[in-house]
Amino acid sequence: MNLINGKEVAAKVKNDVRGDAEYLSDCFGVKPGLAVILVGDDPASAVYVKNKTKDCAEVGFESFEHILPASTTQEELMALVKQLNADKKVHGILCQLPLPKHLNEREIINAIDPKKDVDAFHPENVGRIMIGDYDFLPCTPAGVMELIHSAGISVSGKKCTVIGRSNIVGKPMAMLLLHENGTVTVCHSKTRNLAEECKDADILVAAVGRAKLITADMVKEGAVVIDVGMNRDENGKLCGDVDFESVKDKAGFITPVPGGVGPMTRAMLMKNTLTAYKKAFGIR
Numbered sequence: 001m002n003l004i005n006g007k008e009v010a011a012k013v014k015n016d017v018r019g020d021a022e023y024l025s026d027c028f029g030v031k032p033g034l035a036v037i038l039v040g041d042d043p044a045s046a047v048y049v050k051n052k053t054k055d056c057a058e059v060g061f062e063s064f065e066h067i068l069p070a071s072t073t074q075e076e077l078m079a080l081v082k083q084l085n086a087d088k089k090v091h092g093i094l095c096q097l098p099l100p101k102h103l104n105e106r107e108i109i110n111a112i113d114p115k116k117d118v119d120a121f122h123p124e125n126v127g128r129i130m131i132g133d134y135d136f137l138p139c140t141p142a143g144v145m146e147l148i149h150s151a152g153i154s155v156s157g158k159k160c161t162v163i164g165r166s167n168i169v170g171k172p173m174a175m176l177l178l179h180e181n182g183t184v185t186v187c188h189s190k191t192r193n194l195a196e197e198c199k200d201a202d203i204l205v206a207a208v209g210r211a212k213l214i215t216a217d218m219v220k221e222g223a224v225v226i227d228v229g230m231n232r233d234e235n236g237k238l239c240g241d242v243d244f245e246s247v248k249d250k251a252g253f254i255t256p257v258p259g260g261v262g263p264m265t266r267a268m269l270m271k272n273t274l275t276a277y278k279k280a281f282g283i284r
């Protein structure tokens with residue numbers, strides 16, 4: 001078994017971003033800027049936002065935190081997005097999801113300028129990913145591809161099974177594997193025989209949110225196993241969707257949780273913000 005170390009790969013991505021950001025900030029007299037909006041007091045979301053601010057500092061970006069109370073109205077949030085769309089110091093805008101129930105998430109995402117949509121959730125960016133002509137990729141699937149590449153694994157012609165079909169992970173993940181000529185199967189909560197669908201996968205990506213759902217009997221000998229899941233086990237310890245202890249001896253490559261996909265998601269957000277900044281100045 002080869003462990004794919006997400007922390008190491010993420011550090012390399014961030015290091016490259018920092019180098020570019022330093023050089024370009026000197027050229028243009030302004031740093032790349034990321035605005036993060038957090039509405040309400042969900043503790044997990046608060047941690048994610050804090051981490052994003054920390055990552056910005058690490059790579060030499062400006063960060064703008066907008067922490068709003070749970071009582072924020074749709075109109076107030078829309079006004080903030082409009083203001084950030086117009087702000088020249090802001091190159092990327094991210095609205096931390098989920099939003100409180102009374103807010104219309106889709107309307108907010110649609111209001112973000114697609115050029116600043118560093119999550120790649122805007123329908124224009126989603127459509128561009130579909131046709132393979134994009135500026136940004138959603139951070140988690142992009143991070144997974146980066147991990148696969150870092151291990152020197154070619155996707156072309158391989159049987160790839162993605163478990164999960166969410167708009168932010170499963171669906172774009174399947175699309176990216178398809179772009180690299182994988183033969184892709186997408187499984188979900190209505191899939192009849194999950195084990196059968198997983199068993200012949202050369203590359204297995206689990207993005208479900210169910211602790212230790214994927215066991216060794218569902219994995220092909222030597223397969224590449226990428227675990228996107230972030231769950232708590234019976235002892236409250238962070239764990240993935242893959243039963244790491246049993247699968248690690250059967251897999252050819254495997255990502256751990258923590259220390260696998262998570263750090264990559266964060267690193268790819270920095271990369272996307274740099275891309276948005278470069279495009280704002282007309283460079284690739």
Ligand code: NAD
Binds near residue numbers: 166170190231261
């Ligand atoms: P989601 O709840 O939106 O989607 C889960 C998907 O799993 C659905 O498409 C559903 O059909 C499928 N599913 C549910 N039960 C299933 C079953 N028994 N068999 C097969 N499929 C089943 O979740 P999401 O936002 O896509 O996130 C998935 C997991 O990835 C979560 O644990 C989340 O915390 C984690 N995540 C991690 C990162 C990261 O950076 N590491 C980023 C995003 C999400």
